[in-house]
Amino acid sequence: MTDKEKENKEVCLHAECIDKIYPGTKALDNVSFDVLKGKVNVLIGENGAGKSTLMKIIAGIEQPSSGTISMDGKEVFLRDTTEARKHGIGIIHQELSLFPNLNVYQNIFMAREKTKGKVTLDNKTHIDLTNKILEKLEFPLDTGTLIGDLRVGQQQMIEIARNLIQDDLKILIMDEPTSSLSQQEVEVLFKLMRELTASGISIVYISHRLEEIMKIGDHVTILRDGRYVAEADVKDIDVPWIVQKMVGEGKSYPRRERNIDWDKCETVLQVNNLSLPKSGGGFLLDNVSFELKKGEILGIYGLMGAGRTEIFECIMGLRPEHTGTIMLEGETLSVKSISEQIDKGFAIVPEDRQQEGIVQTMNIAKNISLSSLKNYGKRLFLDSKKENQAIDEEIKDIHIKVANKNLPILSLSGGNQQKVVIGKGILTNPRILLLDEPSRGIDIGAKTEVFDIINQYAERGLSIIVISSELKEIIAIADRIMVLSNGIKTGELTGDEIKEEHLVLASYKGHHGH
Amino acid sequence: MNNSKQKNNSAIIMTLLKGRTLIVLGILVVFFSIATPTFLTTSSLLLIAKHVALYGILGIGMTYVIITGGIDLSVGAIVGLGGMIAGGLINEGLTLKMFGVTVYFSVPAIVIITMICGALIGILNGLVITKFNVAPFIATLGMMYVARGFAMLRSNGATFSNLTGKEGLGNTGFEFFGRNIGGIPVGAIILLIIAVIAAILLKKTSFGWHILAIGGNEKAAKLSGVKVNKVKILVYMFSGICAAIVGIITASQLVAAHPASGESWEMNAIAATVLGGTSMSGGVGTIGGTIIGAFVIGVINDGLVMCGVSEFWQMVIKGLVIVFAVVIDQFQRNLQAKMALQSRNENS
Numbered sequence: 001m002t003d004k005e006k007e008n009k010e011v012c013l014h015a016e017c018i019d020k021i022y023p024g025t026k027a028l029d030n031v032s033f034d035v036l037k038g039k040v041n042v043l044i045g046e047n048g049a050g051k052s053t054l055m056k057i058i059a060g061i062e063q064p065s066s067g068t069i070s071m072d073g074k075e076v077f078l079r080d081t082t083e084a085r086k087h088g089i090g091i092i093h094q095e096l097s098l099f100p101n102l103n104v105y106q107n108i109f110m111a112r113e114k115t116k117g118k119v120t121l122d123n124k125t126h127i128d129l130t131n132k133i134l135e136k137l138e139f140p141l142d143t144g145t146l147i148g149d150l151r152v153g154q155q156q157m158i159e160i161a162r163n164l165i166q167d168d169l170k171i172l173i174m175d176e177p178t179s180s181l182s183q184q185e186v187e188v189l190f191k192l193m194r195e196l197t198a199s200g201i202s203i204v205y206i207s208h209r210l211e212e213i214m215k216i217g218d219h220v221t222i223l224r225d226g227r228y229v230a231e232a233d234v235k236d237i238d239v240p241w242i243v244q245k246m247v248g249e250g251k252s253y254p255r256r257e258r259n260i261d262w263d264k265c266e267t268v269l270q271v272n273n274l275s276l277p278k279s280g281g282g283f284l285l286d287n288v289s290f291e292l293k294k295g296e297i298l299g300i301y302g303l304m305g306a307g308r309t310e311i312f313e314c315i316m317g318l319r320p321e322h323t324g325t326i327m328l329e330g331e332t333l334s335v336k337s338i339s340e341q342i343d344k345g346f347a348i349v350p351e352d353r354q355q356e357g358i359v360q361t362m363n364i365a366k367n368i369s370l371s372s373l374k375n376y377g378k379r380l381f382l383d384s385k386k387e388n389q390a391i392d393e394e395i396k397d398i399h400i401k402v403a404n405k406n407l408p409i410l411s412l413s414g415g416n417q418q419k420v421v422i423g424k425g426i427l428t429n430p431r432i433l434l435l436d437e438p439s440r441g442i443d444i445g446a447k448t449e450v451f452d453i454i455n456q457y458a459e460r461g462l463s464i465i466v467i468s469s470e471l472k473e474i475i476a477i478a479d480r481i482m483v484l485s486n487g488i489k490t491g492e493l494t495g496d497e498i499k500e501e502h503l504v505l506a507s508y509k510g511h512h513g514h
Numbered sequence: 515m516n517n518s519k520q521k522n523n524s525a526i527i528m529t530l531l532k533g534r535t536l537i538v539l540g541i542l543v544v545f546f547s548i549a550t551p552t553f554l555t556t557s558s559l560l561l562i563a564k565h566v567a568l569y570g571i572l573g574i575g576m577t578y579v580i581i582t583g584g585i586d587l588s589v590g591a592i593v594g595l596g597g598m599i600a601g602g603l604i605n606e607g608l609t610l611k612m613f614g615v616t617v618y619f620s621v622p623a624i625v626i627i628t629m630i631c632g633a634l635i636g637i638l639n640g641l642v643i644t645k646f647n648v649a650p651f652i653a654t655l656g657m658m659y660v661a662r663g664f665a666m667l668r669s670n671g672a673t674f675s676n677l678t679g680k681e682g683l684g685n686t687g688f689e690f691f692g693r694n695i696g697g698i699p700v701g702a703i704i705l706l707i708i709a710v711i712a713a714i715l716l717k718k719t720s721f722g723w724h725i726l727a728i729g730g731n732e733k734a735a736k737l738s739g740v741k742v743n744k745v746k747i748l749v750y751m752f753s754g755i756c757a758a759i760v761g762i763i764t765a766s767q768l769v770a771a772h773p774a775s776g777e778s779w780e781m782n783a784i785a786a787t788v789l790g791g792t793s794m795s796g797g798v799g800t801i802g803g804t805i806i807g808a809f810v811i812g813v814i815n816d817g818l819v820m821c822g823v824s825e826f827w828q829m830v831i832k833g834l835v836i837v838f839a840v841v842i843d844q845f846q847r848n849l850q851a852k853m854a855l856q857s858r859n860e861n862s
Contacts, residue, residue: 061737082739097734099727101797110727111739113720120718 012037012202013058013089013171018067020053020226027053028064029226035171040193040203042213042234045223046246046303046469046504051206052094054223055173058204059091060084071170082111088170090163092177094206096155100148105130107147108162133161138188152180152282160189172196173204178212180282190216208303210239210508224248240501247471247500258479262494265293267330268463269432274324276310276487284310285322286487292432295461297454299468299478301503306484306510308467309351312434316348317341328431342371347425349418351436351467357421358409365391365405367420372427394423398453415446422453426462433457435466439473451477471500485510524853531846535789535806535839539813546817553820560699564692564767566812567701568593571760572783573790573804574705574712575753580787581716582728582749583796584650588639589757589783591661592632593776596761598665600628601674601771604685618683621690629758635661636754640747654750658780665773674771692767701763705805708756713801725749729796785832786811789839810835 013035020028028050035041035058043051056062058069060078068075071087078084081091098107105126114122114129130143139157147155156177163172178186193203193216207213213220214234221231222245230245269292276285285307292298302308314322317335326333328344335341350356358367368391369376376387391405400419402412409417418438425433435454439447454477458464468474474481475498483491483506491506493499530537546553572589579586607618619627635657642653679685691700716722724745727735736742760779765771788794789810790803814835818828 080739081737085739093737097731097737099730099734099797101730102723102726106723106726110723110735113723115720120714121720121723 010037011035013069013071015054015058016068016070018054018057018069019065020050020057020062021065027226028057030067031223031226031228033221033228035202035204036219037202038197038200039218040197040205040216042205042207042217042220043223044206044210044213044220044242044246045229046471049223049246050226051223052175053226055091055175055204055206058084058171059089059173061091085166088166088168089173090166090169090171091173092159092163092175094175094179096152096159098147098155098159101146103144103146104141104158105143107158108133108165110162112165129165130161133164136164137161137192139185153182153185156180157185164192169196169201171202171204175206176208177205178207178209186212208508210242213242214239222246243501243504247504260295260479262293262296262479265295267291268294268328270325270327270330271311271315272325272327274311274314274322274326276307276314276319276322283487285314287324288484288487288489289324290482290489290492292463292465294463295458297458297464297466297477297479299466299474299481300484301468301471301474301481301507302484303507304469305486306507307487308484309436310487311484312348312436312465312467315341315434316346342428342430345429345431346434347371347428347430347432348434349421349425349436349438351440353414353418353421353440358417360410362409363406364400364402364409364412364420367409368394368405368423368427371424372429390427394427398423398426399449413442413446415442415449418442418446418450419453422450426457431463433462433464435464437467437469439468439470447473471503475500475503483507483509524849528846528849528853531842531849532791534842534846535791535803535810538835538839539806539810542810542813542817546813546821550817550820550822553817556697558816558820560694560697562812562816563702564699565816566808567699567705568760568764568779569782569786569811570705570805570808571701571708571756571763572779573786573808574708574801575756576780576783576787577790577792577799577801577804578712578716578725578749579650579753580784580792580794581725581796581799582746583732584643584746584749585654585784586636586639586750586753587651587654587780588635588657588661589753589760590776590779590781591658591665592635592754592757593761593764593779594773595635595661595665595668596628596632596758597765597771597775598668598674598761598773599631600624600688600762601677601765602668603627604677604679604688605674607683618685620684621679621687624685624688625762628762629755632754632756632758632761633751634754636751636757637747639754640743640750643750644743644746662773662777669773671773673773674765675769677765677769677771688766689769690766691763692769701767704759704763708759709801709805712752716801721745721748726797729793729798731797782808782811785836788836788843791843793843794840 011034015031015033018028018031019026031050031054033054043054045051053062057064060081060083063079069078070076076087078087099110105123108130109126114125116122127143134141137157137160141154147158150158160177163169177189181189197203205217217234219231219233220237220242222229222242224246229248271291272289274285274288275283278284288311300308300311310319313319315326315335317338317340326335333344354360359370365388369387373382376383376390395402395405398419400416400423402416409420412420422438438450442450454464454466466474466477480492480494481498481503482489483503485507488510490509491502493502552558575589576586603619603624607616609616639654639657642648643650677688679688693700695703716725724735724740727738727740728742728745732742761776764775786807787799787804789807790800790805792799792804814832815828818831
């Protein structure tokens, strides 16, 4: 870096060697980050890369496990949002943090009320200042409107307006501010961002729309798996460079080759034009169609909120408001309830193992037989001999390492717990197995075993759909991969097309404009 | 054309729904006036006003609590304990064993001491709820038993009667809170004063905004810099003070303090609050609504008594009215959401 370049890069806030440890995971690992004054500082990374965690630490919402933050050369301690705001740091949250029961100006001035004589609220000033800010945002609105009555995009604008009300704003953090804005609103926001940076305010910007970043960003920092990867000025880089850094070159799993002509196989599941409306406008799923062959493993890849889990929820009957048709072996299903879907031959392994996968208070055996109890019925009572036999077979079949099946489920490791959940699904003799993030939170060894089990059952003719956020995993395991982005199907890859770069690019496609 | 007519219709329905508690109150008054000739007499109305004052004051404290998304089941017990503290101080004074003397306080001092006790109990509720993360239902349920127990312990279950005080001890005049001024019960005047203060606090101060914000979205309130714990503790404190005041008024009306008084009054307070349009899920509610709700409860209670309806049927009717009110409340909310959606679609 030449001296001249250094002059241009005045650091406004410096985070040094930040660690953030949550029980079980390390969200940030020794990350250092500079916020450059008067620039749009962009943070990029995959799901779980640690972007939002880093921003929460800078905004005072979370505290680092270790590491320091300094502003203008002096160390600061950001114990809460009030403290951070005193230092001129504002944040626009990814998930809206507004009050639906209050009106526009009450939301904007919450916890920074203007008062007359320090007692009564000065609502005239509130309304005047609110109108001024909304004018600046080119967003005229009756200030007395309840927030709950606004569209999500309009709420997003209010969230932005809240932060602009602060006089001594130095750093504004924007965590995906454009995710629910219209193209026109985005243009206004960008114009405003340029005005802010011109007046010396620094912006930290997180977005999933890569093209947007190339347009508005000045400086890019890339995180992966909670670690710093690279940084560069936007003028020196392009989209492929970003994708390559995001993906990295870590170790990959061996890709499984199956020489099967899928066209000749019978279609087990056919989903046509599946749509799911979002409360507050828009769609969680927008006209998604796909099919599943007998014995095939279909992978579904996408970013958080792309609509992956929602597909499973529609198929299993948890989302009665969906539209479109679901056909099982050529027969159109009317999806009513989850127990009916299990009877028809579907089994699901949910994403959240602790909350939805296992019953923590029951033992291993009971957890395995829970979904298929009716098979062991003898009039009103359970035939425990038959039940135990089935459980023992299943434990052997999927290699659950267990000393005694009557031990509490929580005595097992995460990987073995996951196998129990899979075993529970398989015991119902499904025709289609739905796996939502089957490898989340389990160690490498257990992961390989879980993949082996999946493969083994696919060979036997079970049709399987796997959702995963981990590129390398999904590439290793799936015969075909469908990519979702923002509720839209943006890609379907088979054979040699299955490459990390293709998946990542497709997973951002749905975010380009509207 | 058809559309605008439909919109007009829903606007009318909306107005009717919003004023529903007032309409119900009107219907009840007309009904009881016809059903029993004694209903519309000064003495009956004074009696109703006396009772409404008690439910109303409890309801105001409860309204704050419920707006934050909580509940306070201990208020009935605090009424009993408050009465016992005041009554005990008048009849027996405060005996300081180490000095071997008994101190008698003047009535204003007794009122203040009782209110402070109510405030402390409320603060304790708030601390348990915020610092130890105990659900408000459980924390205040526990406090209900504790406070009632202490009320009983104060006199071993006996009543402090004849709370007139003695001229020589300088503690006369406690009956004042049960009397009338210019034909209006003092309790009703106190209700009015507290209602005005509470309404102003809720509408015109930061404190009020923060109460509404916590009920609307507690996490967002915290992130916005609202001192959530402090506000919650203050809200339970306010509820405790209201309950202690009701304890004083009750004891004064009867010129006697009974440790079991106020039993299940928390339910009347909750009923008044809910009838007044406060949402049990928090974030929405007004003081004015609660006062009207208190009138509805009072009129039903006393009107049915005057009609000679058995105590057991009274319970059945009161229960039905409360559930019915919440059903209509849900209906209104759905309609409101529908109308908002409609106008949004038309605008865009």
